[in-house]
Amino acid sequence: PPIHPGHAQSGARPGRRPLAGRPSAPPDSPGRAPAPAGRGQRGPATYPIALARALPELDARVFDLPATLTVTAGVVQQEDMGDRIALHSGDYRSDPLPGGCHVVFMSNVLHGEDEATCRTLIHNSFDALQPGGHLVIKDHVLNGELTAPEGGALFSLLMLLSTRGRDYGLHEMAEWMDAAGFAPPVETVLPSPFSSSLVIARKPD
Numbered sequence: 001p002p003i004h005p006g007h008a009q010s011g012a013r014p015g016r017r018p019l020a021g022r023p024s025a026p027p028d029s030p031g032r033a034p035a036p037a038g039r040g041q042r043g044p045a046t047y048p049i050a051l052a053r054a055l056p057e058l059d060a061r062v063f064d065l066p067a068t069l070t071v072t073a074g075v076v077q078q079e080d081m082g083d084r085i086a087l088h089s090g091d092y093r094s095d096p097l098p099g100g101c102h103v104v105f106m107s108n109v110l111h112g113e114d115e116a117t118c119r120t121l122i123h124n125s126f127d128a129l130q131p132g133g134h135l136v137i138k139d140h141v142l143n144g145e146l147t148a149p150e151g152g153a154l155f156s157l158l159m160l161l162s163t164r165g166r167d168y169g170l171h172e173m174a175e176w177m178d179a180a181g182f183a184p185p186v187e188t189v190l191p192s193p194f195s196s197s198l199v200i201a202r203k204p205d
Contacts, residue, residue, distance in 0.1 A: 044075045045085060047107060052084045061098060063088045092121055097128035104128055107138040108196075110173070111156070112165040119176045126180040129203045135177070140167040141187055141197040151195045170199065177201045 048060035062072055066089045076085050088098055093113075097104065104125040110118050125135045140152035146169055147153050156167035170187050177185050182201035189197045 045072050045081075047105065048085050049076070049079050049081055052081060058084075060085045061088050062086070063090055063092070063098060065089070065091055092124070093117060097124050099128050100130055101128045102130055102133045103136060104133070105136045105138070110137060110139050110165065111159050111167050112163050114164045115168075115172075117164075118168065118173075119179070122173075122176045122182075123180040126182060126203055131203060131205045133203050135182065135201045135203070137173065137199040138190075139196055139199070141173070141189075141199060142167050142169045144169055144171055149195070155195075173199055 045060075045062050048062055052058050052060055062069070062076075062085060064072060064087075069087045069089055072087055076082055076087070090097075092109075106121070106125070109121070113121070122135065129135065140149075140155055142148065142152050142156065146156070146167070152167045159166045170185070174185050182203060185199050185201035187197050187199050
């Protein structure tokens with residue numbers, strides 16, 4: 001299953017194909033594998049809910065701050081996803097991510113963090129993944145000069161002025177992933193109206 005930071009993770013129930021990312025038994029019980037982690041989407045568990053609906057074999061865990069999870073709990077209950085999405089309280093800046101995941105999914109997380117925190121989060125994602133699992137990052141991804149695409153570069157200026165982070169280049173993410181032990185990542189540019197990409201890296205078997 002996956003774990004999602006902003007914070008979600010998921011697992012596969014017995015008989016389901018386990019995926020990584022953001023389970024009906026407790027998430028760490030025998031026969032389950034957890035998924036991705038993150039701080040990115042802040043509350044409503046939009047991605048875990050959509051993925052769980054699209055993929056019957058997927059269960060998810062959302063890993064987020066305690067106050068945020070009060071919002072998440074209401075949405076998950078309203079969407080009748082309580083048996084598919086488990087909530088886990090924590091802070092990825094200081095807490096390890098739940099382990100045994102097949103996928104760790106981070107949506108719009110890195111651009112709010114400084115380089116040291118990004119390095120640590122990618123390292124912790126590697127530790128949370130099972131061999132063969134994947135880290136999936138959704139974010140603006142800049143070119144080698146950090147000047148394009150234009151929307152991402154302008155957004156990066158906003159982040160520099162208002163947060164501890166900025167938008168990063170694929171070369172920077174690839175360096176952090178390599179240092180953590182991942183295979184070289186692959187970037188997929190998302191179609192309009194998105195202005196971001198998916199960067200996917202695999203943990204070796």
